Amino acid sequence: xxxxxxxxxxxxxxxxxxxxxxxxxxxxxxxxxxxxxxxxxxxxxxxxxxxxxxxxxxxxxxxxxxxxxxxxxxxxxxxxxxxxxxxxxxxxxxxxxxxxxxxxxxxxxxxxxxxxxxxxxxxxxxxxxxxxxxxxxxxxxxxxxxxxxxxxxxxxxxxxxxxxxxxxxxx
Numbered sequence: 001x002x003x004x005x006x007x008x009x010x011x012x013x014x015x016x017x018x019x020x021x022x023x024x025x026x027x028x029x030x031x032x033x034x035x036x037x038x039x040x041x042x043x044x045x046x047x048x049x050x051x052x053x054x055x056x057x058x059x060x061x062x063x064x065x066x067x068x069x070x071x072x073x074x075x076x077x078x079x080x081x082x083x084x085x086x087x088x089x090x091x092x093x094x095x096x097x098x099x100x101x102x103x104x105x106x107x108x109x110x111x112x113x114x115x116x117x118x119x120x121x122x123x124x125x126x127x128x129x130x131x132x133x134x135x136x137x138x139x140x141x142x143x144x145x146x147x148x149x150x151x152x153x154x155x156x157x158x159x160x161x162x163x164x165x166x167x168x169x170x171x
Contacts, residue, residue, distance in 0.1 A: 002094040003114055006121050007065045007086075009138065010037045013167040016071070020160040033071025033080070035164065040064030046085050046102075053109045054100050060089045061100075088114055099123060129153045142166035 001009075014035040021028050040047050040063065047064035051057065068083040084102055091097025099114045112125030112132075120137040134148040144164040151157045 001116060001119050003088045003097070003116055003121070004063050006116060006119075006136075007037070007063060007088075008039060009141070010065075010136075010144065011039055012037060014144065014164040015167050016069075016162050016164045018071075018073075018160055018162045020073075020158055023157040023159065024155060029074045031071055031073035031080075033069045034167075036068045038066045038068075040066055040085070047087055050085055050087050050100050050102055050109075053102075054111060056089060056100065062088045062090055099125075101125065 014037070016033045016035050018031045018033065019028065020031070042058055042061040042063060044064050046066065047061050048058045050064070051061055065086045066083060067086070068081075070079065070081040072079060087100040089098045089100065094116070096113065096115045099112045101110045101112065110125055110127060112123055115122045115124075120135060123132075123134045123136075125132045129152060131151045132148065134146055136144060136146045138144050142165060144166070145162070146164070147159070147161045149157070149159050
């Protein structure tokens with residue numbers, strides 16, 4: 001499986017259950033989200049914009065993926081929603097390469113690395129203010145699991161585990 005196939009397998013609407021652990025405060029919280037994952041062609045305006053922002057030719061994009069979420073966390077019961085676009089770039093090998101990501105939380109454009117190991121995807125992103133590592137895998141075609149580690153420069157660290165059940169297939 002390559003990165004494009006992994007994202008194609010991920011398309012659709014998912015119901016996500018999350019457990020997060022704030023390591024500094026030794027607190028745990030749960031949450032629930034609806035997540036929609038859509039494939040974007042390399043000619044999609046969002047893919048082109050993200051490539052241009054990173055100074056990369058859009059022809060280097062393998063595809064694009066838009067991820068949109070809407071959910072709540074146990075601690076505040078407020079709606080948390082947003083979206084992001086991911087763009088994997090062509091690489092020397094189909095197993096690993098650079099991944100562009102838009103970000104509203106960071107001031108500068110963010111890029112990271114992807115690694116495909118069998119049918120498992122690992123995304124690693126680093127900036128001056130944070131380090132993030134996420135691992136995704138399918139337990140079955142309609143059950144996807146992921147865990148992540150987030151470390152910020154101010155010492156804040158969090159881990160999370162999500163189980164996601166496909167509620168419908170995308171276009």
